[in-house]
Amino acid sequence: MTxxxxxxxxxxxxxxxxxxxxxxxxxxxxHLLRCGQCRRELDALRGVKAVVHEGxxxxxxxxxxxxRISAALATQPSRGTRxxxxxxxxxxxxxxVLAIVLTRSFRPDIVADAVTAFTTAGAPxxxxxxxxxxPRAVERLFADRGxxxxxxxxDFGMMGYRLNGGGVHRIGNRVSALLAYIGPDGKRVVCxxxxxxxxxxxxPAEEREHGGIRFRIYRSAGLTLVFWxxxxxxxxxxxxxxxxxxxxxxxxxxxxx
Amino acid sequence: MPDSDADDKRLRFESLAxxxxxxxxxxxxxxxxxxxxxxxxLQETYLRAYRTFDNFRPGTNCRAWLFTILYSVxxxxxxxxxxxxxxxxxxxxxxxxxLFVEAPLxxxxxxxxxxxxxxxxxxxxxxxxxxxxxxxxLMVDVEELSYEEAAATLGCPVGTVQSRLHRGRRLLFGALxxxxxxxxxxxxxxx
Numbered sequence: 001m002t003x004x005x006x007x008x009x010x011x012x013x014x015x016x017x018x019x020x021x022x023x024x025x026x027x028x029x030x031h032l033l034r035c036g037q038c039r040r041e042l043d044a045l046r047g048v049k050a051v052v053h054e055g056x057x058x059x060x061x062x063x064x065x066x067x068r069i070s071a072a073l074a075t076q077p078s079r080g081t082r083x084x085x086x087x088x089x090x091x092x093x094x095x096x097v098l099a100i101v102l103t104r105s106f107r108p109d110i111v112a113d114a115v116t117a118f119t120t121a122g123a124p125x126x127x128x129x130x131x132x133x134x135p136r137a138v139e140r141l142f143a144d145r146g147x148x149x150x151x152x153x154x155d156f157g158m159m160g161y162r163l164n165g166g167g168v169h170r171i172g173n174r175v176s177a178l179l180a181y182i183g184p185d186g187k188r189v190v191c192x193x194x195x196x197x198x199x200x201x202x203x204p205a206e207e208r209e210h211g212g213i214r215f216r217i218y219r220s221a222g223l224t225l226v227f228w229x230x231x232x233x234x235x236x237x238x239x240x241x242x243x244x245x246x247x248x249x250x251x252x253x254x255x256x257x
Numbered sequence: 258m259p260d261s262d263a264d265d266k267r268l269r270f271e272s273l274a275x276x277x278x279x280x281x282x283x284x285x286x287x288x289x290x291x292x293x294x295x296x297x298x299l300q301e302t303y304l305r306a307y308r309t310f311d312n313f314r315p316g317t318n319c320r321a322w323l324f325t326i327l328y329s330v331x332x333x334x335x336x337x338x339x340x341x342x343x344x345x346x347x348x349x350x351x352x353x354x355x356l357f358v359e360a361p362l363x364x365x366x367x368x369x370x371x372x373x374x375x376x377x378x379x380x381x382x383x384x385x386x387x388x389x390x391x392x393x394x395l396m397v398d399v400e401e402l403s404y405e406e407a408a409a410t411l412g413c414p415v416g417t418v419q420s421r422l423h424r425g426r427r428l429l430f431g432a433l434x435x436x437x438x439x440x441x442x443x444x445x446x447x448x
Contacts, residue, residue: 010419010420013426014419037358037359040357040358044354044357044358044427044430045426045427045430047430048426048429048430051379051429052379052383052394052398052399053398053399053401055375055379056287056376056379056383056399057376057377057379057380058279058283059282059283059286059292061278061279062292065299065300066278068296068300069299069300069303072300072304073271073304073307076267076307076308109305109308112305112333113308113309115329115333116309116326116329117309119325119328119329119412120309120312120322120325120326129314167312169309169311169312170309170311170312172308173308186414220336221329221332221412222332222336
């Protein structure tokens with residue numbers, strides 16, 4: 001609540017953006033009636049918001065950029081060989097060879113996909129397929145969705161992280177099991193498991209060995225990514241916050257298969 | 258006619274994602290301040306989005322999903338290139354803003370009408386903001402994402418979006434004051 005004589009500060013912006021609940025809105029509006037300084041501040045914020053929204057010039061996408069993106073999408077490896085043959089005017093055999101070449105030249109970036117999964121899991125557009133703290137519910141989801149392997153559901157409870165949900169996702173053009181966790185102070189951990197090998201990964205920033213397991217560590221976009229192998233399954237743990245804490249989480253859960 | 262699931266996927270992706278190319282390109286341009294870099298960010302965004310399209314839930318917010326990927330691509334490339342647009346003198350801009358707010362009531366002009374008069378100056382001022390404030394202003398004021406969507410896109414709490422947005426607006430106001438004064442929209446506000 002705004003007290004008489006005290007400026008509402010940040011609440012002015014929330015009033016401008018229509019994010020104040022009615023009682024607080026009424027209090028700020030009452031304050032504005034008697035405070036010229038706050039009226040001017042609101043005017044300034046409103047003015048600059050309108051300036052940026054209305055006055056920023058719009059740049060068209062250069063046609064060559066749009067064409068480049070379209071061409072890049074057309075050569076993505078999941079495209080059907082038959083259609084590629086039709087588009088390129090090639091025989092099916094020649095198209096198959098071309099598809100292999102294109103697949104190699106567009107080798108999936110597993111590290112980038114793991115970062116994307118972290119930044120979008122639970123975000124608008126990519127809500128988790130199931131939101132639950134019950135590991136059995138996540139296991140049932142994986143079974144129902146036909147996941148071709150049985151992932152371990154990590155328990156980070158001892159480290160203060162609770163399971164938030166999961167889903168069947170994709171990483172490096174293949175299916176993965178995704179698990180999301182919420183930890184202290186809103187810190188997040190996202191784990192994915194998928195069929196793969198370390199040879200598919202780019203050179204890591206750091207490699208460590210712990211308990212007979214080799215860990216490949218990457219840092220990207222302020223995140224720490226730790227990869228390790230469990231039999232035919234590759235695991236990756238992605239976390240924000242303290243990099244060493246992320247590595248310790250991986251150490252705690254990795255097992256030799 | 259699509260001849261495989263892969264073709265069907267691509268058609269669905271193109272119909273959903275390509276209409277946002279213009280918005281994504283402009284945001285990339287304002288984040289990077291460089292047309293060539295913006296084009297690369299845009300292309301990487303689309304390729305990454307396509308690769309992970311199976312993760313997208315139909316019927317949800319495709320635009321916010323694409324912005325989230327775009328910002329992640331931008332941060333990743335920026336960290337690699339260690340490039341940053343030269344920021345404006347933040348303290349000086351804050352001072353200008355406070356001088357305006359605290360000035361005697363009849364000492365200033367009208368902020369209304371600043372809008373469409375100086376597109377180049379607005380763009381230059383936006384590009385010169387420190388990246389974290391510029392990104393918040395872009396997502397909320399230009400792209401009209403909600404605070405929650407912007408928080409997910411920028412990978413930070415809602416409260417952080419709110420404070421960065423507030424600071425970004427104040428700094429932009431400070432940066433644009435000079436133009437406003439020169440063109441008679443503000444009268445006597447001096448830093």
